[in-house]
Amino acid sequence: MSVFRSTIPDVAAQEPLIQLLATDGTRSPHEELDAVLAGSGGDDDLQTPERLRGYYRDMVMIRAADLEATSLQRQGQLGLWASALGQEAAQIGAGHASREQDYLVPTYREHGIAWARGIEPWRLLESYRGVSHGGWDPNELRTHPYMIVLGSQAPHAVGYAMGLQRDGVVGTGDRETDTAVLALFGDGASSEGEVSESFTFSASFEAPVVFFTQNNQWAISVPTSVQSRVPLAQRSRGWGIPSVRVDGNDVLAVLAAVRDALDAARAGEGPRFIEAVTYRMAAHTTSDDASRYRPAVEEQEWAEKDPILRLRRHLEQLGEIDEAFVARCDEEAQDLAMQLHHHIHGMEDPDPVGMFTHAYAEPHPIVEAERAQYLEYIAQFEDDESTEQKGGRA
Amino acid sequence: MSSSTLPIAKAITAGLRDAMRVDDKVLLMGEDIGVLGGVFRVTDGLHAEFGSQRVVDTPLAEAGIVGTSVGLAVRGYRPVVEIQFDGFVFPAFNQITTQVAKMHNRTHGAVHMPIVIRIPHGGGIGAIEHHSESPEALFAHTAGLRILAPSNAQDAYWMTRQAIECEDPVIMFEPKKRYWVKGDVDPDHRPELSPWEAAVVRPGTDATLLAWGPSMPLALESAEAAAADGIELEVIDARSLSPVDLPTIAASVKRTGRLLIVHEAPVVGGLGGEIAARISEECFYHLEAPVLRVGGYHLPYPPARMEHAYLPDLDRVLDGVDRLLEH
Numbered sequence: 001m002s003v004f005r006s007t008i009p010d011v012a013a014q015e016p017l018i019q020l021l022a023t024d025g026t027r028s029p030h031e032e033l034d035a036v037l038a039g040s041g042g043d044d045d046l047q048t049p050e051r052l053r054g055y056y057r058d059m060v061m062i063r064a065a066d067l068e069a070t071s072l073q074r075q076g077q078l079g080l081w082a083s084a085l086g087q088e089a090a091q092i093g094a095g096h097a098s099r100e101q102d103y104l105v106p107t108y109r110e111h112g113i114a115w116a117r118g119i120e121p122w123r124l125l126e127s128y129r130g131v132s133h134g135g136w137d138p139n140e141l142r143t144h145p146y147m148i149v150l151g152s153q154a155p156h157a158v159g160y161a162m163g164l165q166r167d168g169v170v171g172t173g174d175r176e177t178d179t180a181v182l183a184l185f186g187d188g189a190s191s192e193g194e195v196s197e198s199f200t201f202s203a204s205f206e207a208p209v210v211f212f213t214q215n216n217q218w219a220i221s222v223p224t225s226v227q228s229r230v231p232l233a234q235r236s237r238g239w240g241i242p243s244v245r246v247d248g249n250d251v252l253a254v255l256a257a258v259r260d261a262l263d264a265a266r267a268g269e270g271p272r273f274i275e276a277v278t279y280r281m282a283a284h285t286t287s288d289d290a291s292r293y294r295p296a297v298e299e300q301e302w303a304e305k306d307p308i309l310r311l312r313r314h315l316e317q318l319g320e321i322d323e324a325f326v327a328r329c330d331e332e333a334q335d336l337a338m339q340l341h342h343h344i345h346g347m348e349d350p351d352p353v354g355m356f357t358h359a360y361a362e363p364h365p366i367v368e369a370e371r372a373q374y375l376e377y378i379a380q381f382e383d384d385e386s387t388e389q390k391g392g393r394a
Numbered sequence: 395m396s397s398s399t400l401p402i403a404k405a406i407t408a409g410l411r412d413a414m415r416v417d418d419k420v421l422l423m424g425e426d427i428g429v430l431g432g433v434f435r436v437t438d439g440l441h442a443e444f445g446s447q448r449v450v451d452t453p454l455a456e457a458g459i460v461g462t463s464v465g466l467a468v469r470g471y472r473p474v475v476e477i478q479f480d481g482f483v484f485p486a487f488n489q490i491t492t493q494v495a496k497m498h499n500r501t502h503g504a505v506h507m508p509i510v511i512r513i514p515h516g517g518g519i520g521a522i523e524h525h526s527e528s529p530e531a532l533f534a535h536t537a538g539l540r541i542l543a544p545s546n547a548q549d550a551y552w553m554t555r556q557a558i559e560c561e562d563p564v565i566m567f568e569p570k571k572r573y574w575v576k577g578d579v580d581p582d583h584r585p586e587l588s589p590w591e592a593a594v595v596r597p598g599t600d601a602t603l604l605a606w607g608p609s610m611p612l613a614l615e616s617a618e619a620a621a622a623d624g625i626e627l628e629v630i631d632a633r634s635l636s637p638v639d640l641p642t643i644a645a646s647v648k649r650t651g652r653l654l655i656v657h658e659a660p661v662v663g664g665l666g667g668e669i670a671a672r673i674s675e676e677c678f679y680h681l682e683a684p685v686l687r688v689g690g691y692h693l694p695y696p697p698a699r700m701e702h703a704y705l706p707d708l709d710r711v712l713d714g715v716d717r718l719l720e721h
Contacts, residue, residue, distance in 0.1 A: 134501045
């Protein structure tokens with residue numbers, strides 16, 4: 001017998017999945033998380049019927065925006081779209097778990113996070129349309145830019161959290177002051193070295209950061225089983241970072257777990273890690289063909305676990321939803337899709353000279369020279385045009 | 395601190411200390427920089443003065459060091475990170491080129507990245523693999539970054555201060571084999587010369603010799619030797635590698651008609667090639683000879699017992715001068 005011990009398969013098999021809402025909408029009790037939802041930290045009750053209907057509406061809205069964005073891509077209006085279909089509960093739950101002062105650090109598929117943060121969906125489209133690499137002021141909206149290089153944002157989240165510590169806004173006991181960072185990335189990104197380095201830094205410095213992985217089962221065509229031999233929730237434990245695995249299609253489980261983790265981080269208890277088990281219902285992006293690697297039966301299985309349907313069934317069981325409310329949500333979602341459509345069609349290409357504006361914060365002679373060169377180059381065509389016009393008039 | 399004579403390493407220490415005293419948002423991060431004072435002792439004494447919240451001994455993870463500095467900068471801090479040796483910057487290459495260099499642009503100017511990345515630079519110290527490299531061209535090629543390369547104590551002090559004050563990210567390549575070479579430092583009087591400008595450090599008429607950082611003593615030594623043969627070389631210290639101060643170099647070349655660029659980095663794809671192309675464009679009718687380069691070969695930096703053959707030396711520079719003057 002070897003002296004070596006593996007976490008496989010014993011512990012992996014035992015890794016629990018926290019679920020508060022079953023697929024049919026049935027609510028199961030959970031001592032700790034129920035306390036969090038009930039507002040144990042001095043919060044409002046997070047599961048009043050009104051709030052539950054709000055989560056439902058939010059999920060319906062972002063799904064509509066997402067479908068419309070896919071259509072816009074098919075119409076040639078967007079260069080690319082990364083759909084978050086199926087991940088609405090994970091994102092709306094995590095988004096609503098944060099407080100206004102918290103800093104959120106997304107990847108490029110966090111449309112529900114952006115929505116919960118009040119970032120209009122058409123601002124997300126700017127980068128997918130190709131008119132910008134960003135679209136908002138990170139400090140104004142306390143949301144980091146969307147990140148394309150996977151995992152790169154995880155150390156940013158930790159660094160920001162280290163800044164919070166130095167600013168004295170962690171562990172003061174004042175719930176309006178204490179602040180934390182929510183770092184979001186997918187199962188694929190969790191393989192990146194920078195995520196591991198972020199675990200190291202956050203654990204070493206007890207940084208107030210919550211890592212939130214949406215395990216949507218596929219990193220383009222590579223399944224999670226190729227990414228990790230253990231449930232992702234176990235990964236951070238090697239760093240001494242407490243973690244939990246939750247049902248990512250269960251908005252209440254996500255909301256409660258993220259709120260609990262952020263509360264701990266804000267209180268100065270250091271980092272937490274959450275694996276939200278969910279499913280990316282669409283392809284990786286509009287450039288991807290999921291049918292080449294993914295069995296249709298799997299998609300069907302997950303469709304039955306739909307996060308929106310689940311919350312609706314729960315509300316039905318509570319007797320807190322009616323057809324009029326559902327119809328109103330659908331109508332609003334349709335309006336949002338139309339707004340998106342109009343924003344895209346009204347979105348003008350930026351003046352290319354703007355390229356030269358923000359490469360540097362301070363004046364840079366080579367960029368200035370190249371800007372002048374560009375303007376001079378463009379001007380000769382303008383002269384030609386005006387000459388032609390004059391010729392035409394004559 | 396009044397005017398004094400300091401080794402380059404201590405001039406940087408003084409620059410860091412003074413910057414930290416005037417701005418409490420400045421903090422240092424890196425491996426072994428705290429209690430030990432850095433492997434080259436550049437941060438010596440700063441941990442004792444400013445404490446572990448401002449002089450942070452980090453885990454051994456370069457991407458983590460640079461990546462967390464991005465988050466700190468978003469939060470309003472001015473991180474100065476130390477990469478222990480030039481060849482160890484590559485684990486952080488992704489963070490530097492895709493994040494540090496682009497965050498300001500990505501956010502349409504809403505977020506500044508006033509990060510300084512200090513890198514002990516260059517060879518000639520008999521070190522083992524990855525401790526003697528010159529990767530400046532890899533970073534000079536990336537828009538969004540600035541690069542400074544001090545060659546003397548006065549520049550080391552002031553460039554440290556000015557790099558920290560800069561709203562853009564600055565990589566500072568420090569000439570490690572010259573860390574203990576002393577020079578006059580005047581911390582009370584800000585130099586008139588901008589850090590982004592080159593300096594004509596020796597006037598001459600027959601050819602221009604351009605170098606930076608660790609190659610500067612060789613350039614000056616070569617000019618002395620050439621002068622003994624009656625050849626007057628104008629020597630320029632580039633000082634800033636991104637942006638390169640082309641006007642100062644071009645003005646010199648227009649006077650001398652010839653340019654030799656000396657650097658330790660491999661010539662292939664090196665910064666010397668970029669400068670040669672720019673000067674050829676700018677000074678075509680003034681050039682008496684093609685712009686020549688003397689630098690490293692297209693090889694991995696060799697083991698220490700061979701580095702003398704790899705690095706530019708007096709004979710190779712003078713050979714280059716001869717080739718220039720043959721035209």
